[in-house]
Amino acid sequence: MRKVQPIRDERVIEGMKDYFYNRSMRNYLFFCMGIYSGLRVSDLLKLQVMQTKGTHISLVEQKNKHAKMFIIHPSIRSDLDDFTADMHQKDYLFASRQIKTISRMRNRPIDRTTAYRILSDAAHEFKLKDIGVHSLRKTWAYRLYMDNPENLALLMDMFGHSDPRETLDYIGLTQDMMDKAILNLR
Template sequence: MNFVQPIRDQETIDAIKEFLMKRSHRNYMMFVLGINTGLRIQDILKLRVRDVNGEYLVMTEMKTDKRKIIEINPLLKREIKRYTAGQQEDDYLFPSRQGGNRPIKRDMAYKIMKTAAKKFGLVDIGTHTLRKTFGYHMYQKTKDITLVQTLLNHSDKAITMRYIGMDQDTMNAAMRRFGL
């Protein structure tokens, strides 16, 4: 498995949103949902319209089999409402264009992310970038690593720091200041 990075720059996030929206509302919404919830792609792709229609997203994580309750923030709530208008409760949130009521597969989600990454010259980007971007920006806004650790269901703060790319940021900053 390749190691991926979060998208650290808000301007790049905004540009990717605009790029994806021009191409596909579904792809845009997958990106927005991922960076606003921190869910793994396998959990995102199994969501149905009914799962996101309330104040909270309540689900059981596939990897950990733990129940997760996420309050849907106002920005995400607005985007979900716009995106799901006209969809049925049982519809998958991110339907395959192959027909039937099936979600897109993980490899399609990966292709969507790689297309955006290529457009913006980003490297080390994949589907897990969505989750890492959420964690990175949550930490930047709160400076509360315990909160981010809990939100991501990690067992150790050091793992969370490395996971969201803060260790790399710290090393990069130290190298910029270093010189003999």
């Protein structure tokens, strides 16, 4: 399994937000919720409209059953409210437009493969490599760390890491640090 990377360049992040905004509000909000929450894609895809009505979203992570609460970023609040205005409370926020082939079910969340395709198409447009659904979570962490390296302890706690090197490697900083050190050789 290949190791995916965070999106490091803020200009690319802004470009991708614009790219999604002009194509699909669902995909735009999926991208933004991913880079502003640090949730795993499996948890993002299960979000329901009723969870987005307050200032924070509370949930229990599927993978490790930890309770999480995170603020809805103010920059997407208005778009989120407009997007969900005509939806039912129990509708999935990132609903598939298709009827499931085998079960014939409607109103199900997009699946992980669709989420990957959405991100992969945008990554191709921006000439990014090693981007996958986990890149959203890593982008969130990378941005938090770059904004303030003192956030490392917070990130270690969020990811359940006991060693700072594990967290730095997870968000792609060990490679960045190695590259920088090599380039600084005389």
